[in-house]
Amino acid sequence: MSATLFYFDGRGKAEIIRLTMAAAKVPFTQVDIRQKQQFEALKAEGKLVFGQLPLVEYEGNNLVQSCSTARYFAAKGDLLGANEQEKLNVDILFEGTRDFNSAFMSYGFAGFTEVLDNAKKTAIPKYLPVFNSVLLRNGSNGHLVGSKLSLADIGLLEVILTIEELLGEDELKPYPEVQNFLKVMKSNDAIANYLRSDLRRKKNDEKYVAEVKRVLY
Amino acid sequence: MSATLFYFDGRGKAEIIRLTMAAAKVPFTQVDIRQKQQFEALKAEGKLVFGQLPLVEYEGNNLVQSCSTARYFAAKGDLLGANEQEKLNVDILFEGTRDFNSAFMSYGFAGFTEVLDNAKKTAIPKYLPVFNSVLLRNGSNGHLVGSKLSLADIGLLEVILTIEELLGEDELKPYPEVQNFLKVMKSNDAIANYLRSDLRRKKNDEKYVAEVKRVLY
Numbered sequence: 090m091s092a093t094l095f096y097f098d099g100r101g102k103a104e105i106i107r108l109t110m111a112a113a114k115v116p117f118t119q120v121d122i123r124q125k126q127q128f129e130a131l132k133a134e135g136k137l138v139f140g141q142l143p144l145v146e147y148e149g150n151n152l153v154q155s156c157s158t159a160r161y162f163a164a165k166g167d168l169l170g171a172n173e174q175e176k177l178n179v180d181i182l183f184e185g186t187r188d189f190n191s192a193f194m195s196y197g198f199a200g201f202t203e204v205l206d207n208a209k210k211t212a213i214p215k216y217l218p219v220f221n222s223v224l225l226r227n228g229s230n231g232h233l234v235g236s237k238l239s240l241a242d243i244g245l246l247e248v249i250l251t252i253e254e255l256l257g258e259d260e261l262k263p264y265p266e267v268q269n270f271l272k273v274m275k276s277n278d279a280i281a282n283y284l285r286s287d288l289r290r291k292k293n294d295e296k297y298v299a300e301v302k303r304v305l306y
Numbered sequence: 307m308s309a310t311l312f313y314f315d316g317r318g319k320a321e322i323i324r325l326t327m328a329a330a331k332v333p334f335t336q337v338d339i340r341q342k343q344q345f346e347a348l349k350a351e352g353k354l355v356f357g358q359l360p361l362v363e364y365e366g367n368n369l370v371q372s373c374s375t376a377r378y379f380a381a382k383g384d385l386l387g388a389n390e391q392e393k394l395n396v397d398i399l400f401e402g403t404r405d406f407n408s409a410f411m412s413y414g415f416a417g418f419t420e421v422l423d424n425a426k427k428t429a430i431p432k433y434l435p436v437f438n439s440v441l442l443r444n445g446s447n448g449h450l451v452g453s454k455l456s457l458a459d460i461g462l463l464e465v466i467l468t469i470e471e472l473l474g475e476d477e478l479k480p481y482p483e484v485q486n487f488l489k490v491m492k493s494n495d496a497i498a499n500y501l502r503s504d505l506r507r508k509k510n511d512e513k514y515v516a517e518v519k520r521v522l523y
Contacts, residue, residue: 139433157398177369177378180377181370181371181374183374184374185355185356216356
């Protein structure tokens with residue numbers, strides 16, 4: 090069954106859901122929220138428990154809270170780990186990728202260069218060595234846990250794609266395991282197809298930031 | 307088997323873990339981190355994947371990332387929902403309680419009255435009506451999902467206890483379902499025992515804020 094994602098025409102909090110649905114092979118379409126009245130209509134219909142986007146309509150459920158939605162589809166795609174130990178490690182490492190990712194969420198909203206400068210000073214030197222080590226300890230197979238794709242990988246992929254696009258691939262050079270991870274991820278057909286498709290939205294720009302603010306305020 | 311929690315001598319990011327372990331009836335002891343060298347020793351031993359507290363040692367695992375740790379113990383205590391639909395709702399509502407709770411996490415670190423004034427202006431009028439409605443729609447039984455205690459309840463309890471203590475119970479008066487929820491939670495023996503015990507730490511004060519800063523910086 091197909092899912093419908095309601096979000097702004099950008100990555101933001103929806104990107105982890107899109108990547109997870111793609112990896113789990115759940116087909117989805119998107120409704121871009123461009124006008125305040127579309128957002129207000131969703132709220133009035135009672136579809137947004139906390140009055141926030143993203144929303145995914147799927148099999149009669151109104152899925153909100155992006156991490157919950159990602160976990161829900163990851164479960165459908167068997168991406169949460171093969172046993173209790175793996176499940177624990179996937180959950181911990183996924184949460185770590187969310188902290189790492191948060192350094193980039195305000196890109197454009199709290200300036201463009203300012204957000205990147207700050208990430209280079211704090212989040213990148215904190216998290217890239219950690220994930221490089223975890224990948225090494227897991228056997229340099231391009232996965233954070235076990236020997237196949239998991240939600241932890243998808244969470245890390247989101248951040249690494251951001252770094253590659255906004256700061257350049259040279260930023261990853263000191264972290265060979267992370268470079269290998271990115272190569273392995275891009276060789277996953279489901280992920281590669283998604284990244285090439287027009288389901289993948291563009292990085293934040295001035296126009297996007299203005300559109301989001303117009304809808305929200 | 308007993309768990310050992312390593313954290314500062316306060317609630318902070320560890321409180322959701324303590325409440326969950328109590329509700330799941332997992333016995334635990336606490337090691338208070340008061341000196342920088344204790345913190346550095348845990349890092350040097352490789353127990354803190356992301357270099358952050360809280361840490362729980364349990365059955366040979368080094369559990370980090372507080373939400374993952376809470377989910378782990380909630381699973382042990384059968385507090386994640388009785389079926390797929392309940393599991394989804396528990397996960398979504400728990401995430402919502404984390405957003406709500408974040409309004410109070412900087413209490414003392416970003417001022418005392420400032421944090422409370424801000425919470426009264428934004429988080430409280432946003433989230434209390436939502437949780438009041440969810441409780442009503444679930445049948446006014448004092449639980450957010452189904453007919454028994456879940457991690458979503460525990461997450462909400464943490465915030466409501468904070469509001470009761472820091473702002474007074476009158477703050478809850480416009481929300482009768484939330485008042486009833488608090489009464490039901492306090493009548494849970496495992497939770498009541500925990501709240502009466504010295505495992506429950508005090509609200510943040512100047513001394514605590516200084517101690518945390520001394521360990522971290």
